[in-house]
Amino acid sequence: MENKKPVRRTPPKRRRNLKKKKNGMKFMWILVVALICVIGVLVVRLFNNQDVETPPHIDLPGQEEDQLQEQQTPVTPEETPEQPEIPQEPIPQIPEQPEPTPEVPSEKVEYVDASDPTIYPVVANVTVIDTQAPYTMLVNPWNKLPEGYEPDIITRSDGHKVHATAAEPLQKMLNDAWAEGLKPIVCSSFRTETKQKNLFANEVNSYIRSGYTRENAITEAAKWVANPGTSEHQTGLAVDIVSLNYQVLDKKQEDTPEQKWLMENSYKYGFILRYPSNKSDITGIYYEPWHYRYVGVELAEEVYTSGLCLEEVLALKLNPPEEDGGETAVSDLL
Numbered sequence: 001m002e003n004k005k006p007v008r009r010t011p012p013k014r015r016r017n018l019k020k021k022k023n024g025m026k027f028m029w030i031l032v033v034a035l036i037c038v039i040g041v042l043v044v045r046l047f048n049n050q051d052v053e054t055p056p057h058i059d060l061p062g063q064e065e066d067q068l069q070e071q072q073t074p075v076t077p078e079e080t081p082e083q084p085e086i087p088q089e090p091i092p093q094i095p096e097q098p099e100p101t102p103e104v105p106s107e108k109v110e111y112v113d114a115s116d117p118t119i120y121p122v123v124a125n126v127t128v129i130d131t132q133a134p135y136t137m138l139v140n141p142w143n144k145l146p147e148g149y150e151p152d153i154i155t156r157s158d159g160h161k162v163h164a165t166a167a168e169p170l171q172k173m174l175n176d177a178w179a180e181g182l183k184p185i186v187c188s189s190f191r192t193e194t195k196q197k198n199l200f201a202n203e204v205n206s207y208i209r210s211g212y213t214r215e216n217a218i219t220e221a222a223k224w225v226a227n228p229g230t231s232e233h234q235t236g237l238a239v240d241i242v243s244l245n246y247q248v249l250d251k252k253q254e255d256t257p258e259q260k261w262l263m264e265n266s267y268k269y270g271f272i273l274r275y276p277s278n279k280s281d282i283t284g285i286y287y288e289p290w291h292y293r294y295v296g297v298e299l300a301e302e303v304y305t306s307g308l309c310l311e312e313v314l315a316l317k318l319n320p321p322e323e324d325g326g327e328t329a330v331s332d333l334l
């Protein structure tokens with residue numbers, strides 16, 4: 001391999017010229033590229049400006065204020081596109097709704113017709129609604145509350161709701177008991193018809209789970225939880241009171257000092273033990289040594305001193321025994 005050094009070498013002057021030429025070419029290219037960029041930017045701007053300029057035509061019929069605002073705030077591409085009209089996207093929210101199916105309980109509870117005399121013996125077919133003393137009203141399986149009955153209800157400081165008429169006597173009774181070192185508390189009070197329905201349905205279902213037929217379950221449940229419309233709790237005049245130290249609703253409740261005191265003293269405040277142990281066949285409800293009903297002091301005293309239940313006392317009031325005849329048994333009146 002031979003060297004060709006002399007041929008390849010160019011004179012220094014020529015080299016300089018070549019360098020100059022090369023530099024010139026580079027500069028030209030840079031200029032061209034820069035020009036293209038500038039033109040590109042201008043074109044983009046032009047297009048943008050055209051877009052921007054069109055919307056203001058809509059505002060022409062507007063007032064001067066609008067025009068002033070436009071002058072003050074330069075129209076930028078962000079503001080002009082009519083964004084408020086675009087958000088028509090709430091469609092995906094609609095298909096989210098068809099979910100609340102799991103709430104459908106398999107409740108097939110049929111409520112007992114309280115007027116059916118085959119369920120309970122008809123012992124007190126009396127409805128006393130004294131307009132002078134509406135708190136004496138009789139509510140039991142045979143005396144349903146009128147549809148849409150809405151008592152005058154107030155809320156106590158413990159959150160329980162009671163009839164306005166019974167609120168003060170109840171508080172006084174509780175205060176006096178606490179003053180004696182006892183601790184009675186309200187555990188149940190006013191119930192809406194809906195709540196009563198749910199309570200009854202739960203009771204029926206628990207009987208069915210225990211092996212009762214539906215028919216028997218309904219009959220048994222009604223002896224513990226009143227049918228909707230036949231519960232005194234829907235009047236706001238009834239409260240369940242328990243001992244703070246024993247809050248179970250069973251027969252042992254009667255052994256607490258609180259219940260002993262209430263059974264002896266509640267009538268002074270206008271309350272009666274509504275479902276005594278020996279009157280279930282008349283009241284239609286089993287013994288409840290916690291359920292107190294406000295009937296006013298006068299009637300409460302009559303119930304307490306006579307040893308009769310509310311149905312019996314009201315029956316006597318409606319059909320007072322003849323003075324001459326002397327001894328008319330209460331059972332004859334019922």
Ligand SMILES: [Zn+2]
Nearest residue numbers: 238239240291
């Ligand atoms: Zn009760």
